Amino acid sequence: MADQPTAGTEVPAVRLTSISKSFGAIAACDRVDLTLRRGRIHGILGENGAGKSTLMKVLIGLVLPDGGTIEVDGERCQIKDPHDAATRGIAMVHQHFSLVEPLTVWENVMLGDTGRFDAAAARRRVGEISEHYGLGVDPDAKVGDLSAGVRQRVEIIKCLRRDPSILIFDEPTSVLTPGESEHLFDVLRQAVRDENRAVALVSHKLDEILHATDEVTIMRAGVVVQRMETSEADAPMLARAMVGREVSLRSEASALGLIETAAAAETPDADSDGQIEVAGDSSGTRVPALRLRDVAARGPDGRISLDGLSVDVFDSEIVGVAGVEGNGQAALTDLLSSLLSAESGTVEVAGTAVEPGKPGAMSRAGVAVIPEDRHASGCVLDMTVAENLFLVDIERISTRGLYDPAVMRRDAARLIADFEIQTAGPDAPFWSLSGGNQQRVVLARELSYSPKVLVAAQPTRGLDVGAIEWMTDRLREVAASGVGVLLISSELEEILQLADRVVVLFRGRIIGEMARADVNLEELGLLLGGSDAAASAAEAA
């Protein structure tokens, strides 16, 4: 274990010593030491469940530790609640936003304030912070109209407004595009360098840690396994420390954020190459598993969300839909989940036209979906695991409108075993499962009715390395078994790693398409930005 880096004799901003916290029999943190210094960004790296969030919650006062000491600016203290933490200058930007959509930015920032309240001054202050850090947030914009990246910046303003000396970021980039992440780290750098704040950056992405931090603490299963200066670290070393074994970087590259796309594009591996040929040979004659033609649709707010979208997915093929988020990904998933009707255009599954907005029509036609937000349309939290495994096709185990719960439980137990779902049993409530296992339940169910097409929308978002590896392997297997896979993802690496063919979604339509072997990153980048020149070039090619 490396020695703690010594940064002069100044008093560290925060020193956590031997912090322990158990939940039941599980030790989330086991005698963890952590030192945050002013003027430095400290990365905390670990898989989901490694204890990093618990540690941060101790620091912000959301969790009281079982043991250990906390020193802030050399003074030993107890942090009882987030308010307590705030008065000591500690603030946290949470992974999930807590913003009120109908309110404006400055109103959201001021929420929770007590006492006298000067609207004009508050507005001005929000504008100042935004300008000072180059956040580019309009104080009068409605939060509901903002993209995820801008919302994150609103959260940062909320945090910075109290001028905290210690900032904690919990997985800040999980909803950001690469460009937005870059921007975020620039802001962080500035806050650290010019204003001498201390920053803790919690992440499970290696490239973030490598690019943005000065030192790094790696946690695994509740203990610190390594800490080092970031300049001394490299990706394989961090990955090994985090996972506790050699990592096959191929399937986990996207999880770890190792961008090796250029290399991958130059030397495509054999099996995907072969599949492209199959698809290319027969696309004229073979009926696609899924065919969308000139589909237009409006979102619930009346805005056009899909604008003449056309795409084909053939059997055994993984088609990656790349694009910056907010260009129609959600609408496309909704359309294929029977949650949105098309205003014009056609949807065909294996040659048969389907009316997408009709409840259950898509799943009945054989379109399985792993939704982006599984809590919204992929499961029922209050039902049991077994029931969630049969949401779509309860008919399979029913006769004359009645089903036998015992049969359901038995079949569910088999699926639980097949998909290695960690649960107390078929009768456990769905909400008691962890995110990765909830995702497994969704996948198990969607595959259980022998679909022709599988739509996977951001299938690995929020999952840890192990779960991502599992999910990507399953997607490959599914495609290999003959199912057409439509992979909708805003993580380019994920698409380049899995897809046989890449299409680019921009403002509700497909503006470019290329076989995996022909992917030119520069051109792809231009397409993602909606460049017309690139679009016409791609069409010509």
Next chain:
Amino acid sequence: MNEQARPLPAEDSAAAVSAASERAPSRLSEAGVAAAMYLGCIVIALIVSAIIVWVTGGSPQDVFSALLDGSLRAPGRWGETIGIAIPLVVVALGTAINGRAGVVNIGQEGQVMMGAAFAAYVGVNLAGPGPLVIVCLLIVGALAGAMWAGIASWLLYWRRVPEVLTTLLLITVASQATGYALKVDWLLLAPFREDRSVRNQVSDQLSTGVRLPRIDIWGNDFPISSIAVVLMAVIVFVLFRRSVWGFRLRMLGRNPRTAQRAGVSTVTYGTTAMLISGACAGVAGAMMLSGGDFGNYRFTPGFANNIGWEGLLVALVARSHPVGIVVVAFSFAGLRAGSGFLAATGVEREISQVVLALLVLALLVPPAILFIRERRRALSATRDRT
């Protein structure tokens, strides 16, 4: 070898362990906690009632004794209690169905009125063999209740008018409309009789042939609709536990988006649930009229007599469980029947009403606590997930 045996991510195993420790012994202990809570609440309610009665100069012992006499102990009284429980069960079963689908119906009081009024019209005016007329009046009552709930459902899916408001407001419309029907001869008003100086605003009495037969057990008599009601509870139980329809209804109630994706049409299933709920309230009204325990086979103004509201409460207290509904409905009916005997104790009416209200409250508190606890647990579980 060692590399393969990767330890579970702590989060997963933590969830599994906590779920296991919560689940395995939970069923029993959960039930125990619930039972203890009910017992505790009832004891507290009894103590508080006793104090109130005692402070206002009455005898708590007399009051409780009268309640027990009126509901069970005195001759013929438990038959009376069953008679009151019948419509409560039916209304509550309907409420359980719309609750499961996630649509709100709080207009049972009005639907009961409509059901009873239409049943009265059929029962008085339709000529034919008795049993056939009885069946007809029950069906018409059900249709009337369904129609009344259907208006709310139609407004909901046509123009997104909140069903909480429409069902509630339609109660007033129902009571005014039936009140009007009792004012005009060609609708429900009983024909003028020479031997009466005052003309009461009531309907004609159902003739003996179109009344529901009554069962007599040891001097306790109650209408045979009681058997149908138990059967209905069983059917609803099976629907909830084993039917695809019930499964999908629950899916709709708990997560409409997931339901739509899985082929459950919000409009179709929501409307069906609402219509069934209204039909239950309507048929409850028809059973009240033809059963004889309410209004002596006549339709009167205010005929529903809070049965709709109380049925709603029964479903709430029983947490929409069909078996629970039968038990709770019987308890509520007991309180209603018992309250008839309270006047004889000399305790003031206001005070005896407070005692009854306290006992109802005692039954309402535990399900509320249980519900909040469950909600909290689910919420915290989702929060810890991130």
